[in-house]
Amino acid sequence: MKEITIYTDGACSGNPGPGGWGAVLIYEDNKKEIWGANKETTNNIMEMTAVIEALKLLKYKCKVNIYSDSAYVVNAFKEDWISGWIKNNWRTAGKKDVKNKELWQELIELVNKHEVTFNKVKGHSDVELNNRCDFLATEAIKSL
Numbered sequence: 001m002k003e004i005t006i007y008t009d010g011a012c013s014g015n016p017g018p019g020g021w022g023a024v025l026i027y028e029d030n031k032k033e034i035w036g037a038n039k040e041t042t043n044n045i046m047e048m049t050a051v052i053e054a055l056k057l058l059k060y061k062c063k064v065n066i067y068s069d070s071a072y073v074v075n076a077f078k079e080d081w082i083s084g085w086i087k088n089n090w091r092t093a094g095k096k097d098v099k100n101k102e103l104w105q106e107l108i109e110l111v112n113k114h115e116v117t118f119n120k121v122k123g124h125s126d127v128e129l130n131n132r133c134d135f136l137a138t139e140a141i142k143s144l
Contacts, residue, residue: 001115002027003063006054009123009133010046010070011141018144019043021050022136024129025057032057033132037140044072046137048103055110063115069123069130073107077118082108 005026012019019041025032034053038046047070058064068074076082082104085091090098098104121127124134 001061001063003065004058005065005067006051007067007121007127007129007133008047008050008054008070008073009068009130009137010043010048010050011134011137012041012043012046013141016040016042018141019046020137020140020143021046021053022133022140023050023054024132024136025054026129033136035136035140037144039144044070045100045103047073048100048107050133050137052103052107052110055107055114055116058114061114065117065119067119067121067127067130069121069127071120074118074120076104077111077116078120 006023008023010019010021018039020035020037022035036053047068051066051073084093085098090101092098121130123130
């Protein structure tokens, strides 16, 4: 099974406001950068979109290590918030509707096609590829 490393980041100028996302996919000696933007969005939506768009590029079942500075995305999987949301008909423990339900459903579907491990990295630190994703995301916003 192919092993893929993916770094992702999302950014927003205002929250909500114009937003961008970036991702770097690495397979062996190959590196691919992707990015995009939305005129009116939130930081969390951009964080999720980065992971979704990166996973969409994988054509075969892979072992995937995802690195993100988004506690929102990483903890939903590592702390298994998702099982609770599904069990509670997409409501939080506080009985509120889960935000971004459609994106979560798409992300879950993509994650289930692979063996995915989510890893939290510290944002705006010395993690080179996370910084690169932040650059791609912020540059994408400028393209709007």
